[in-house]
Structure formats: structure tokens, C-alpha cells
Amino acid sequence: MFGPRNNRTARLALAGAVTLGLVGGLAACSSGGDSGSTASADNPVEITFQSWVPNIDQAVDAFNASHDDVKVTLETVTAGPDGGYAKMLSAVQAGNPADVAQLGYDAIPDFLVNDALEDITDYVGDSSDLFVPWQWNTGVFNDKVYAVPQASGPLGQFYRKDIFDSLGIAYPTTWDEYYQAAKTIHASDPNKYITAFAFNQAPWLIGLSQQGGANWFSTSDDAWNVTIDDESTLKVADFWQKLIDEGLVKIEADFSSEWNADIQNGNVATWISGSWADAILRGTAPDTAGKWAVGAMPQWQAGEDVSATWAGGSASAVLKGSKHPKEAAEFALWLNSDPESVNILTNVGAGWPAIADTSEITSLQSDPEVFSFYGGQDIWDVFAASDAAVDTSWKWPPLSSTLFSSLTDNVKSAVEGGTPLTDAYTKTQDDMVAALKAKGISVN
Known part of the structure; x- marks a missing residue:
């Protein structure tokens, strides 16, 4: 469906011999864009982010307000394989993808099989300690990083x-x-x-x-x-x-x-x-x-x-062919690890944060609107325990x-x-x- 049948089959035939059991021998996804471009407040790098999360524009606005050299434009897509995913994969095939895409953990293997993700190890590979290990590993295959986890x-x-x-x-x-x-x-x-x-x-x-x-x-x-x-x-x-x-x-x-x-x-x-x-x-x-x-x-x-x-969770990945993979990866990392952003994501219902240290996420410490709806209960205690009890295998x-x-x-x-x-x-x-x-x- 996406890409030449013979090349795709060759990749798929190697399934099973990689970290977390995806597909062995995937070709290294070298950065497809100009990662060395000079950006400034007068000449910011412009990247596009595709997501289905309601109100995630609040986090995008916070990024743009705190960064002069990169400007992110949000494009809202429909969740699921027949909506946003099909659109993303078609754009990769056509050579005009968005830079950053919201992907469910379950969808990352599909995108890798279709050679649709950039290898972003050089840009975010040293950030694993910021995240819960099992969530970080959902985007790691053959010791290469293809996605930054957002929430479970x-x-x-x-x-x-x-x-x-x-x-x-x-x-x-x-x-x-x-x-x-x-x-x-x-x-x-x-x-x-x-x-x-x-x-x-x-x-x-x-x-x-x-x-x-x-x-x-x-x-x-x-x-x-x-x-x-x-x-x-x-x-x-x-x-x-x-x-x-x-x-x-x-x-x-x-x-x-x-x-x-x-x-x-x-x-x-x-x-x-x-x-x-x-x-x-x-x-x-x-x-x-x-x-x-x-x-x-x-x-x-x-x-x-x-x-x-519920389907693992979701992550931010850089689509293959992004003209600015470095800036795209850095935005994905900020979006999912900066306390201000993670607090926004938690407030809008993106899920349980993927970051290991949630002590600075104020909405998890005290949220009168949420707690009052549940009769004064701190419901996040339940989900913190649930997240820790997930079978990560x-x-x-x-x-x-x-x-x-x-x-x-x-x-x-x-x-x-x-x-x-x-x-x-x-x-x-x-x-x-x-x-x-x-x-x-x-x-x-």
C-alpha cells in the first residue's frame, strides 16, 4: 500500500530479530532534512505537528511562546489507522510529510515497517532517563530511537x-x-x-x-x-x-x-x-x-x-522526510518532558505522563476541578498505582x-x-x- 512491494517485503521478512521484537535489519533512517540550518528569532525554523489530542494547541502555544528560533504549527488529524495514520503515511510516500506526528505505541511498528520514521537517536538518545523505561522503550528498536513517549x-x-x-x-x-x-x-x-x-x-x-x-x-x-x-x-x-x-x-x-x-x-x-x-x-x-x-x-x-x-499510550515521532528533523525531535522532547507542557497535556486528558518524575506536574498534586468531580478523591493515586502495575512485557x-x-x-x-x-x-x-x-x- 505504501512503498514498493518488493522492498517492503524484504524488510518485513526480517521480523522478530530486534529490540522489543519488531523488525530486524531495518535500514538506518538517516536524517532527511537540513538539520544544520541556522535558525533565529528573525528566521525561525517552521515545523508542522499532527495530533488528534483535544486542546493540545495549548502546549504548542506554550512552546512557541518560549522559543524564538522554532515555530510549530498544529494540524489536527483524526485518530486511528483510517484517519490520521493513513494521511501521514500517504504524505511520507509523496515526499511532503509533516515534521512531527502523534502515534499510538501500537502504531509505531506499522510506521517502521513502512519506513516512515526518522532515526532521532542523535537528537534525543541521551534523554532516556527522563522517562519511565517501558514507555521510552516503545520507541526504541535496534538501539535506535524513533519516538519520544508522551503518555500511557x-x-x-x-x-x-x-x-x-x-x-x-x-x-x-x-x-x-x-x-x-x-x-x-x-x-x-x-x-x-x-x-x-x-x-x-x-x-x-x-x-x-x-x-x-x-x-x-x-x-x-x-x-x-x-x-x-x-x-x-x-x-x-x-x-x-x-x-x-x-x-x-x-x-x-x-x-x-x-x-x-x-x-x-x-x-x-x-x-x-x-x-x-x-x-x-x-x-x-x-x-x-x-x-x-x-x-x-x-x-x-x-x-x-x-x-x-488502553492501547499502550502515545508518542511523538518525526516522520521520514522531515526537512528539519533536529528541530522536530527537540520539539517532541520538549512537548513530552517540559513540566509546563506535561502539566498542560495532563489537564487536557492526554494520559498518564511518560516522564519518570511527576513531582513538578501541578495538576497531579492538586486539581480542585477534577477532585471535586470525584467527590474529593485524588484519582491520580489510583492511576499512578495502575501504571506501576502494568505488564511491561x-x-x-x-x-x-x-x-x-x-x-x-x-x-x-x-x-x-x-x-x-x-x-x-x-x-x-x-x-x-x-x-x-x-x-x-x-x-x-
């Missing part, structure tokens, strides 16, 4: 504490307790459900499996191991199948109009999501302020402390867009057709293996 999406459970309290439900610390809470909530009112089963959200489905102990992708002998229908995943699928069969969850797409209404009126009492969901919840249901709280993910075994993420494969679309389609078909969810994961396993092989990627 550690999972937590947003829940209507007033509903739980009125029904005498203690916060569910295990999935068994979650099941009992689901029965109590639905028995109290046939229109109320503990949550919506979001068949439209592959990141949510993947996060639930990851939290259940699944690890779908690994490498050995220069090839990928794909285990989407492993025992841990099927355990999670069976659990949600039980909730669906007993009518204890509402089958609806999250972020839909119906879902928004159910969040507002309390017919959906919980939402398992990433830390960034706080901003969405406050914006969607402002009239419910003071009624919500946040808790840790229920555990499969009492006493455990296992969490996961999870690997994102090439063709993550294929994974997302296949999983969503198969789960939706299972729900609509009344077939077992376990079959949906087995079908996704088959789809993913076939897709990797079709692109010349070795699979064990």
Missing part, C-alpha cells in the same frame, strides 16, 4: 459511587465480586447495568485480556509467536460471555449517543478505561459531578495487583491496525450472531497469522 493509558474503573452506596455494594476488588455487583445493579432496575460491553473498542478488549494475563505477541527464532486465543484470553472471554448471557451488561458502543445518555442518567454505572477518560467523563456528564469515584481494576485472584493499558506487532479491525469485527459478529466470544478470538488469531504471512512476516 493505565486502566482504572470509573464508577457511580452513589449508586454503589445506595445498593450497599462494596467496591469490587475481584472479578467474582464484580459479577455479584452486576447482578445487584441490574436486579435493582432492569434499565441499569454495571457497564456497557463495548464491542466497538479493540483497545478495551485487548486491555481486558492483557489484565487477565494474556500476552499475545512475542518473538523467537527470528519470527513472531501469535497467541491471541491463549488460555488467559479465553478465560476473560468466558467471563464476559456469562455477563452477556445473563443480561447483566448493556451491549452498546461506547462514545455513541446512547452510551453518552446512559453515562449521564446512571443506566451504565461503571466505565473501565484509561486515565485520560477523566476529561471525557467530566465533559460528557457534568451534571453528575460528585457522584463518581475511581477504583483499581478488579483482580482475577484476590490480593493480586495486575493492571493493563506486552509487545505490539506490525499490522496493529489489522489486529484492531479484525478483533472488533469478530467480536461484533459474535455478539450480534449469538456465537461464543471465544470463537471471535480464535478467528482473530487466524486472521492475524494470515495477515502477517501475507506481508512476508515470519510466524512460528
